[in-house]
Amino acid sequence: MAALSGAVYARLRDEIVAGAVAPGAKLMPQRLALRYAASAAAIREALIRLAAEGFIENLPQRGFRAARTGPDVIWEIAHFRILIETEGARLSIARGGMEWEANLTAAHHRLAHLESRMRGESLDAGQLRLWSASDRAFHEALIGTCGSARLLAQHRLAFDQFKQHVIALDPTLGFRGAELLQEHAGILKAALARDAEGCADALRRHFDTYRRVTPGRAG
Amino acid sequence: MAALSGAVYARLRDEIVAGAVAPGAKLMPQRLALRYAASAAAIREALIRLAAEGFIENLPQRGFRAARTGPDVIWEIAHFRILIETEGARLSIARGGMEWEANLTAAHHRLAHLESRMRGESLDAGQLRLWSASDRAFHEALIGTCGSARLLAQHRLAFDQFKQHVIALDPTLGFRGAELLQEHAGILKAALARDAEGCADALRRHFDTYRRVTPGRAG
DNA sequence: ATAGGCCGGAATTTCGAAATTCGAAAGAAT
DNA sequence: ATTCTTTCGAATTTCGAAATTCCGGCCTAT
DSSP: OOOHHHHHHHHHHHHTTTTOSSOOOOHHHHHHHHTSSSOHHHHHHHHHHHHHTEEEEEEETTOOOEEEHHHHHHHHHHHHHHHHHHHHHHHHHHHHHHHHHHHHHHHHHHHHHHHOOOOOOOOHHHHHHHHHHHHHHHHHHHTSSSSSSHHHHHHHHHHHHHHHHHHHOOTTTTTOOHHHHHHHHHHHHHHTTOOOOHHHHHHHHHHHHHHHSSSSOOO | OOOOHHHHHHHHHHHHOOOOOOOOEEEOOHHHHHHHHHOOOHHHHHHHHHHHSSSSSEEESEEEEOOOOOHHHHHHHHHHHHHHHHHHHHHHHHHHHHHHHHHHHHHHHHHHHHHHHHHSSOOOOOHHHHHHHHHOOOOOOTTTTSOOOOHHHHHHHHHHHHHHHHHOOOOOOOOOOOHHHHHHHHHHHHTTTTTTHHHHHHHOOOOOOOOHSOOOOOO
């Protein structure tokens, strides 16, 4: 996208994923035009792109609003992300070399360092943002050499939308220090051991604890 | 999307998926504005949406062009579609009831009828279009009760983009009558037998023959 | 002859306003 | 009192033109 429209897209995306926009809230081009110093048309282009990617909804002739959330929406996104991520991990395990191992280990080291220092207290927004970025870096490193740009792009969307919906229900993102440490360690261990099935299992358990936060559903 | 912009989106999408736009061809809003009786801005909105969905590319400050194709692109999309479709089938097999079986059987009946009548000769565009629609209906029926709107939406994108890229290399879509009949029958049989693994295998074989058309690649 | 800079035309992107459409409140009829 | 119609303000959508950026040919200097 171009300079202006693309910049608005990026800023809006960040705000939505960070939980700064309430689910279902209207996003009106003319209002946003003031906040972003752009014309309504440019804002509109950003909104169309966000809608196509699933961050917001677009009802014809009645504007845009932030995606509505709910347990089943979260469940659906989690399911999709598991599907993408386990496949990406499987491919990376099959294709990855030493470089992949090194990147993954480094990402895990940074993440584990943070998680061990965040023992429940001091869950300020800054730390959570840092942790979320490290979490994402680790999961992206896991699937980093899957060889499919499409898979990586879909994973990025699923990751951010998962965060978007979880943060709406729980601003702490269901952060649970000790458990997270063990879960991520388990994922890393299975990946380095080239155990695709074990890695998939570890990922599913990782998500199950997230799902426990929200009321479940059959499926 | 709105009336005009949405209509342009739909028409452009159809033309691209039908192979009417050469890969890499430029899509210029002002030119298209004449063909579609709309302003450049409205065209632009349609193009932005198509780009976000992956049908076309959008290089900042240098416009839109139809997605470039190649064996590895096709391979990647095929891989992704297999992933989505096998998972959708697995879920449908687990959750689907009589209604799902009936829809799937009906879709297969229509598809098989067409395929048995299209023995190599008379591969005119009309028949191929009809067959492609039936093929899509069958595959959508297969995953129809997976319970995830996201999975269905992703499958639709993957299906159409797969067609878009294959048709660019081979206008007959690699149509192979007798084999197709058996492959689709195998998929149906496994699905009705509630054999998720067998269904996944049948789907993979189904795609392998497609892949044979194009030069392979490691992965 | 070639590399590098410059200029002209065309395409992309952005804007502000006009036209269309929606949603709700006020009013009329049953 | 309820339901249907009308009307009006606000929001969405579309447009045509202005501003910015890119691409190619041309010129110049080495």
